[in-house]
Amino acid sequence: MTGLVNVLVIIAVVALVLRRQLSPQRLDTERRFWVLPLVLAVLALRDPGLVDGAHRALSIGLTAASLLVVLAMGCVWGWTVRIWRGEDGALWTRATKATGAAWAGMVVVRIGLYGLGAALHVHQSGSALMLGLAALLVVRTVVVNWRARELATPYRAGVAG
Incomplete structure:
Protein backbone atom coordinates (compact mmCIF):
# COMPACT_ATOMS: atom_id res chain seq x y z
CA MET A 1 0.00 0.00 0.00
CA THR A 2 1.25 3.49 -0.74
CA GLY A 3 2.09 6.03 1.91
CA LEU A 4 -0.82 8.23 0.86
CA VAL A 5 -3.31 5.38 1.22
CA ASN A 6 -1.86 4.56 4.66
CA VAL A 7 -2.30 8.18 5.75
CA LEU A 8 -5.88 8.28 4.44
CA VAL A 9 -6.75 5.03 6.25
CA ILE A 10 -5.22 6.34 9.50
CA ILE A 11 -7.08 9.66 9.22
CA ALA A 12 -10.38 7.89 8.51
CA VAL A 13 -9.98 5.51 11.46
CA VAL A 14 -8.94 8.29 13.85
CA ALA A 15 -11.90 10.44 12.72
CA LEU A 16 -14.29 7.50 13.24
CA VAL A 17 -12.87 6.71 16.68
CA LEU A 18 -12.88 10.34 17.81
CA ARG A 19 -16.44 10.90 16.59
CA ARG A 20 -17.61 7.85 18.50
CA GLN A 21 -15.68 8.74 21.65
CA LEU A 22 -16.86 12.33 21.89
CA SER A 23 -20.50 11.34 22.09
CA PRO A 24 -22.07 8.93 24.56
CA GLN A 25 -21.99 5.37 23.24
CA ARG A 26 -23.92 2.41 24.52
CA LEU A 27 -21.35 -0.18 25.54
CA ASP A 28 -21.77 -3.48 23.74
CA THR A 29 -19.28 -5.94 25.23
CA GLU A 30 -20.40 -8.63 22.79
CA ARG A 31 -19.40 -6.55 19.74
CA ARG A 32 -16.59 -7.83 17.59
CA PHE A 33 -14.22 -5.06 18.61
CA TRP A 34 -11.21 -6.86 17.18
CA VAL A 35 -12.26 -6.67 13.50
CA LEU A 36 -11.04 -3.12 12.75
CA PRO A 37 -7.73 -3.56 14.63
CA ARG A 56 17.00 -2.70 10.62
CA ALA A 57 17.79 -2.69 14.36
CA LEU A 58 17.01 1.01 14.81
CA SER A 59 13.81 0.67 12.81
CA ILE A 60 12.60 -2.29 14.87
CA GLY A 61 13.60 -0.47 18.08
CA LEU A 62 11.63 2.64 17.13
CA THR A 63 8.61 0.56 16.13
CA ALA A 64 8.80 -1.35 19.43
CA ALA A 65 9.09 1.90 21.40
CA SER A 66 6.12 3.30 19.51
CA LEU A 67 4.09 0.17 20.28
CA LEU A 68 4.97 0.42 23.98
CA VAL A 69 3.79 4.04 24.00
CA VAL A 70 0.47 3.17 22.37
CA LEU A 71 -0.04 0.18 24.65
CA ALA A 72 0.41 2.45 27.66
CA MET A 73 -1.85 5.05 26.09
CA GLY A 74 -4.48 2.41 25.40
CA CYS A 75 -4.50 1.57 29.10
CA VAL A 76 -4.72 5.25 30.06
CA TRP A 77 -7.45 5.82 27.49
CA GLY A 78 -9.43 2.86 28.83
CA TRP A 79 -9.14 4.15 32.40
CA THR A 80 -10.05 7.75 31.55
CA VAL A 81 -13.25 6.88 29.70
CA ARG A 82 -16.33 7.55 31.79
CA ILE A 83 -18.59 4.51 32.20
CA TRP A 84 -22.05 4.77 33.71
CA ARG A 85 -25.30 2.89 33.90
CA GLY A 86 -28.18 4.57 32.09
CA GLU A 87 -31.77 4.69 33.27
CA ASP A 88 -32.49 1.68 31.08
CA GLY A 89 -29.78 -0.33 32.88
CA ALA A 90 -27.42 -0.32 29.92
CA LEU A 91 -23.78 0.71 30.28
CA TRP A 92 -22.64 3.86 28.47
CA THR A 93 -19.20 5.34 27.78
CA ARG A 94 -17.79 8.69 26.81
CA ALA A 95 -14.32 10.18 26.61
CA THR A 96 -13.33 12.76 29.23
CA LYS A 97 -10.95 15.72 29.28
CA ALA A 98 -8.34 13.36 30.72
CA THR A 99 -8.78 11.17 27.65
CA GLY A 100 -8.05 14.18 25.45
CA ALA A 101 -4.94 14.96 27.48
CA ALA A 102 -3.77 11.35 27.13
CA TRP A 103 -4.25 11.54 23.35
CA ALA A 104 -2.31 14.81 23.20
CA GLY A 105 0.49 13.28 25.25
CA ARG A 110 4.91 9.82 18.85
CA ILE A 111 6.16 12.99 17.14
CA GLY A 112 9.27 12.82 19.32
CA LEU A 113 9.90 9.22 18.24
CA TYR A 114 9.37 10.18 14.61
CA GLY A 115 11.83 13.06 15.05
CA LEU A 116 14.36 10.71 16.62
CA GLY A 117 13.98 8.34 13.71
CA ALA A 118 14.44 11.17 11.23
CA LEU A 137 -7.82 0.14 19.86
CA VAL A 138 -7.49 -3.40 21.19
CA VAL A 139 -5.97 -2.36 24.53
CA ARG A 140 -8.49 0.43 25.05
CA THR A 141 -11.42 -1.88 24.38
CA VAL A 142 -10.07 -4.62 26.63
CA VAL A 143 -9.61 -2.15 29.51
CA VAL A 144 -13.06 -0.58 29.04
CA ASN A 145 -14.73 -4.00 28.82
CA TRP A 146 -12.88 -5.17 31.94
CA ARG A 147 -13.99 -2.04 33.81
CA ALA A 148 -17.54 -2.51 32.54
CA ARG A 149 -17.62 -6.10 33.80
CA GLU A 150 -16.61 -4.83 37.24
CA LEU A 151 -19.39 -2.24 37.10
CA ALA A 152 -21.94 -4.70 35.75
CA THR A 153 -21.36 -7.09 38.64
CA PRO A 154 -22.98 -5.48 41.67
CA TYR A 155 -21.08 -5.72 44.93
CA ARG A 156 -22.77 -8.11 47.29
CA ALA A 157 -22.27 -7.69 50.96
CA GLY A 158 -22.04 -10.76 53.14
CA VAL A 159 -25.36 -12.48 53.64
CA ALA A 160 -26.69 -11.98 57.13
CA GLY A 161 -27.58 -15.22 58.66
Whole structure:
Protein backbone atom coordinates (compact mmCIF):
# COMPACT_ATOMS: atom_id res chain seq x y z
CA MET A 1 0.00 0.00 0.00
CA THR A 2 1.25 3.49 -0.74
CA GLY A 3 2.09 6.03 1.91
CA LEU A 4 -0.82 8.23 0.86
CA VAL A 5 -3.31 5.38 1.22
CA ASN A 6 -1.86 4.56 4.66
CA VAL A 7 -2.30 8.18 5.75
CA LEU A 8 -5.88 8.28 4.44
CA VAL A 9 -6.75 5.03 6.25
CA ILE A 10 -5.22 6.34 9.50
CA ILE A 11 -7.08 9.66 9.22
CA ALA A 12 -10.38 7.89 8.51
CA VAL A 13 -9.98 5.51 11.46
CA VAL A 14 -8.94 8.29 13.85
CA ALA A 15 -11.90 10.44 12.72
CA LEU A 16 -14.29 7.50 13.24
CA VAL A 17 -12.87 6.71 16.68
CA LEU A 18 -12.88 10.34 17.81
CA ARG A 19 -16.44 10.90 16.59
CA ARG A 20 -17.61 7.85 18.50
CA GLN A 21 -15.68 8.74 21.65
CA LEU A 22 -16.86 12.33 21.89
CA SER A 23 -20.50 11.34 22.09
CA PRO A 24 -22.07 8.93 24.56
CA GLN A 25 -21.99 5.37 23.24
CA ARG A 26 -23.92 2.41 24.52
CA LEU A 27 -21.35 -0.18 25.54
CA ASP A 28 -21.77 -3.48 23.74
CA THR A 29 -19.28 -5.94 25.23
CA GLU A 30 -20.40 -8.63 22.79
CA ARG A 31 -19.40 -6.55 19.74
CA ARG A 32 -16.59 -7.83 17.59
CA PHE A 33 -14.22 -5.06 18.61
CA TRP A 34 -11.21 -6.86 17.18
CA VAL A 35 -12.26 -6.67 13.50
CA LEU A 36 -11.04 -3.12 12.75
CA PRO A 37 -7.73 -3.56 14.63
CA LEU A 38 -7.18 -6.90 12.86
CA VAL A 39 -7.68 -5.28 9.45
CA LEU A 40 -5.30 -2.45 10.38
CA ALA A 41 -2.67 -4.88 11.66
CA VAL A 42 -2.86 -7.05 8.54
CA LEU A 43 -2.52 -4.01 6.29
CA ALA A 44 0.45 -2.77 8.33
CA LEU A 45 2.26 -6.10 8.52
CA ARG A 46 1.89 -6.68 4.77
CA ASP A 47 3.89 -3.52 4.03
CA PRO A 48 7.51 -4.41 3.23
CA GLY A 49 8.47 -0.85 4.22
CA LEU A 50 7.44 -1.40 7.83
CA VAL A 51 11.10 -2.03 8.70
CA ASP A 52 13.86 0.07 7.15
CA GLY A 53 16.26 -2.46 5.62
CA ALA A 54 19.20 -0.06 5.84
CA HIS A 55 18.72 0.50 9.57
CA ARG A 56 17.00 -2.70 10.62
CA ALA A 57 17.79 -2.69 14.36
CA LEU A 58 17.01 1.01 14.81
CA SER A 59 13.81 0.67 12.81
CA ILE A 60 12.60 -2.29 14.87
CA GLY A 61 13.60 -0.47 18.08
CA LEU A 62 11.63 2.64 17.13
CA THR A 63 8.61 0.56 16.13
CA ALA A 64 8.80 -1.35 19.43
CA ALA A 65 9.09 1.90 21.40
CA SER A 66 6.12 3.30 19.51
CA LEU A 67 4.09 0.17 20.28
CA LEU A 68 4.97 0.42 23.98
CA VAL A 69 3.79 4.04 24.00
CA VAL A 70 0.47 3.17 22.37
CA LEU A 71 -0.04 0.18 24.65
CA ALA A 72 0.41 2.45 27.66
CA MET A 73 -1.85 5.05 26.09
CA GLY A 74 -4.48 2.41 25.40
CA CYS A 75 -4.50 1.57 29.10
CA VAL A 76 -4.72 5.25 30.06
CA TRP A 77 -7.45 5.82 27.49
CA GLY A 78 -9.43 2.86 28.83
CA TRP A 79 -9.14 4.15 32.40
CA THR A 80 -10.05 7.75 31.55
CA VAL A 81 -13.25 6.88 29.70
CA ARG A 82 -16.33 7.55 31.79
CA ILE A 83 -18.59 4.51 32.20
CA TRP A 84 -22.05 4.77 33.71
CA ARG A 85 -25.30 2.89 33.90
CA GLY A 86 -28.18 4.57 32.09
CA GLU A 87 -31.77 4.69 33.27
CA ASP A 88 -32.49 1.68 31.08
CA GLY A 89 -29.78 -0.33 32.88
CA ALA A 90 -27.42 -0.32 29.92
CA LEU A 91 -23.78 0.71 30.28
CA TRP A 92 -22.64 3.86 28.47
CA THR A 93 -19.20 5.34 27.78
CA ARG A 94 -17.79 8.69 26.81
CA ALA A 95 -14.32 10.18 26.61
CA THR A 96 -13.33 12.76 29.23
CA LYS A 97 -10.95 15.72 29.28
CA ALA A 98 -8.34 13.36 30.72
CA THR A 99 -8.78 11.17 27.65
CA GLY A 100 -8.05 14.18 25.45
CA ALA A 101 -4.94 14.96 27.48
CA ALA A 102 -3.77 11.35 27.13
CA TRP A 103 -4.25 11.54 23.35
CA ALA A 104 -2.31 14.81 23.20
CA GLY A 105 0.49 13.28 25.25
CA MET A 106 0.65 10.26 22.98
CA VAL A 107 0.81 12.46 19.89
CA VAL A 108 3.67 14.48 21.39
CA VAL A 109 5.62 11.33 22.27
CA ARG A 110 4.91 9.82 18.85
CA ILE A 111 6.16 12.99 17.14
CA GLY A 112 9.27 12.82 19.32
CA LEU A 113 9.90 9.22 18.24
CA TYR A 114 9.37 10.18 14.61
CA GLY A 115 11.83 13.06 15.05
CA LEU A 116 14.36 10.71 16.62
CA GLY A 117 13.98 8.34 13.71
CA ALA A 118 14.44 11.17 11.23
CA ALA A 119 17.56 12.35 13.08
CA LEU A 120 18.95 8.81 12.86
CA HIS A 121 18.01 8.64 9.15
CA VAL A 122 15.59 5.76 9.72
CA HIS A 123 12.78 5.56 7.16
CA GLN A 124 9.45 5.29 8.96
CA SER A 125 6.35 4.26 7.07
CA GLY A 126 2.71 4.93 7.88
CA SER A 127 2.36 1.20 8.46
CA ALA A 128 4.00 1.57 11.88
CA LEU A 129 1.30 4.11 12.77
CA MET A 130 -1.40 1.73 11.54
CA LEU A 131 0.04 -1.11 13.61
CA GLY A 132 0.15 1.16 16.65
CA LEU A 133 -3.43 2.29 16.09
CA ALA A 134 -4.52 -1.35 15.92
CA ALA A 135 -2.80 -2.11 19.24
CA LEU A 136 -4.24 1.07 20.78
CA LEU A 137 -7.82 0.14 19.86
CA VAL A 138 -7.49 -3.40 21.19
CA VAL A 139 -5.97 -2.36 24.53
CA ARG A 140 -8.49 0.43 25.05
CA THR A 141 -11.42 -1.88 24.38
CA VAL A 142 -10.07 -4.62 26.63
CA VAL A 143 -9.61 -2.15 29.51
CA VAL A 144 -13.06 -0.58 29.04
CA ASN A 145 -14.73 -4.00 28.82
CA TRP A 146 -12.88 -5.17 31.94
CA ARG A 147 -13.99 -2.04 33.81
CA ALA A 148 -17.54 -2.51 32.54
CA ARG A 149 -17.62 -6.10 33.80
CA GLU A 150 -16.61 -4.83 37.24
CA LEU A 151 -19.39 -2.24 37.10
CA ALA A 152 -21.94 -4.70 35.75
CA THR A 153 -21.36 -7.09 38.64
CA PRO A 154 -22.98 -5.48 41.67
CA TYR A 155 -21.08 -5.72 44.93
CA ARG A 156 -22.77 -8.11 47.29
CA ALA A 157 -22.27 -7.69 50.96
CA GLY A 158 -22.04 -10.76 53.14
CA VAL A 159 -25.36 -12.48 53.64
CA ALA A 160 -26.69 -11.98 57.13
CA GLY A 161 -27.58 -15.22 58.66
